[in-house]
Amino acid sequence: MLEKLLKDYNTELSSDGIDGKRLAERFDAISKIGTVPEGGVSRKGFSPEERQAKNLVISWMKDAGLTVTEDAAGNVFGRLKGNDDTSSIASGSHLDTVPSGGNFDGVLGVLAALEVAEAWKASSYTPEKSYEVVIFSDEEGARFSSGVFGSRAYMGLVDDQLISILRDSDGSDLSTVLKAYGSSLEAFKNIEKRDWNFFTEAHIEQGKLLEKNNLPVGIVSGIAGQAWLEVEFKGLAGHAGNTPMNDRQDALVAAGRFVSELEKLPPKVSDTAVATVGKLTVTPNGANVIPESVKMIVDIRDIHEDTRNQLIELVQDRAETIAVDRNIGVTASVTSRVKPIPIDDTYKNELQDILTDMSIEPMELPSGAGHDSMNIGLELPVAMIFARSKDGISHNPKEWTSLDDCVTTVHVLKTLLEIQMKK
Numbered sequence: 001m002l003e004k005l006l007k008d009y010n011t012e013l014s015s016d017g018i019d020g021k022r023l024a025e026r027f028d029a030i031s032k033i034g035t036v037p038e039g040g041v042s043r044k045g046f047s048p049e050e051r052q053a054k055n056l057v058i059s060w061m062k063d064a065g066l067t068v069t070e071d072a073a074g075n076v077f078g079r080l081k082g083n084d085d086t087s088s089i090a091s092g093s094h095l096d097t098v099p100s101g102g103n104f105d106g107v108l109g110v111l112a113a114l115e116v117a118e119a120w121k122a123s124s125y126t127p128e129k130s131y132e133v134v135i136f137s138d139e140e141g142a143r144f145s146s147g148v149f150g151s152r153a154y155m156g157l158v159d160d161q162l163i164s165i166l167r168d169s170d171g172s173d174l175s176t177v178l179k180a181y182g183s184s185l186e187a188f189k190n191i192e193k194r195d196w197n198f199f200t201e202a203h204i205e206q207g208k209l210l211e212k213n214n215l216p217v218g219i220v221s222g223i224a225g226q227a228w229l230e231v232e233f234k235g236l237a238g239h240a241g242n243t244p245m246n247d248r249q250d251a252l253v254a255a256g257r258f259v260s261e262l263e264k265l266p267p268k269v270s271d272t273a274v275a276t277v278g279k280l281t282v283t284p285n286g287a288n289v290i291p292e293s294v295k296m297i298v299d300i301r302d303i304h305e306d307t308r309n310q311l312i313e314l315v316q317d318r319a320e321t322i323a324v325d326r327n328i329g330v331t332a333s334v335t336s337r338v339k340p341i342p343i344d345d346t347y348k349n350e351l352q353d354i355l356t357d358m359s360i361e362p363m364e365l366p367s368g369a370g371h372d373s374m375n376i377g378l379e380l381p382v383a384m385i386f387a388r389s390k391d392g393i394s395h396n397p398k399e400w401t402s403l404d405d406c407v408t409t410v411h412v413l414k415t416l417l418e419i420q421m422k423k
Helices: 002-007 020-031 048-063 107-122 149-154 160-165 174-181 251-262 305-325 345-357 372-376 403-421
Strands: 067-070 076-080 084-094 129-136 196-204 217-223 225-234 274-283 293-302 329-337 364-367 382-387
Touching (some): 048 067, 048 076, 107 129, 129 196, 129 403, 149 372, 196 372, 196 403, 217 403, 251 293, 251 305, 293 305, 345 403, 364 382, 382 403
Parallel strands (some): 084 129, 084 196, 196 382
Antiparallel strands (some): 076 129, 225 293, 225 329, 274 293
């Protein structure tokens, strides 16, 4: 990985204390933790591999002069004391991965935040406010099938009801997992928040918009809030040979029409809204039986809560209309609803100015994926920076962002943080 990162690197980007070679070496070192035979890396949340990656970054934090602490959820904080140590601003991401994942998702955000501290150290710059580099645990949710887990725990969003049902693939509950990780459930329930007044996260785009526009870096306009709508069409099972076509109550025909018409609904409410059906459960699922029931989850997202909720209503209405037309029943229930996090214009405008000064066209784009910032943004102002993803590939061994784009992202992050230091 190191040779590939450095092969076409523009060394002129190593400036103002930012060292592209150091960044590449750190990507390479982390990429060796959790490698799997089928390709890529697997560092499940709260696993020995995630712990090893954290420990490696902690060693780099200490070398950079940061004071390191860790909370009961395994979230790591490396603090650089500022002239005013009564509050701090923070930046970071995560080091865990999906199974057979890539080497940039999450890792870029952690290493970019650390590289800013390294750059300040190299230039003998003492920030006005204290600064914290953050590693959140189990962002991908691979341990408990419950995403952005570390940041949710940090924000106090993991309640007793959720704790009571959490089990990993081995059947271990949260208490058992935390004990093996060197923590405890009692401490987990009493995590204290830090003294942050701003949080920002650098991340790979995981999409193709920046690549299509030939831009190394983009400005996140908002983080989409996800809602899950469970839709079930209920018809009548019958023999595939003996039931005439004009006398059927086929749930799958209704579901097929619903899925095909779904893509027309998001543009009615917003140019950032999306809706997806990725899984269908057909009952009785026999080759010669007319389907009696089709159950699905509709994943609905937008960066604006009002239009996201409008889309939910449109989807429910469309399901009901189709059910009436097909003379079958339907239920549509919201099973999950996460608040979207729009980014304040103040930070988007600052990033536009930063990119303009760097002769990069400022482009805003929504984040359809969830990130740790979405939990922090429930209470604090947040900003996000996206780096270009090759072919838009992510959660895959082929995931790639060039070193040029990674270092450019660090420059943007550093300038944004320095602006916040002056406020």
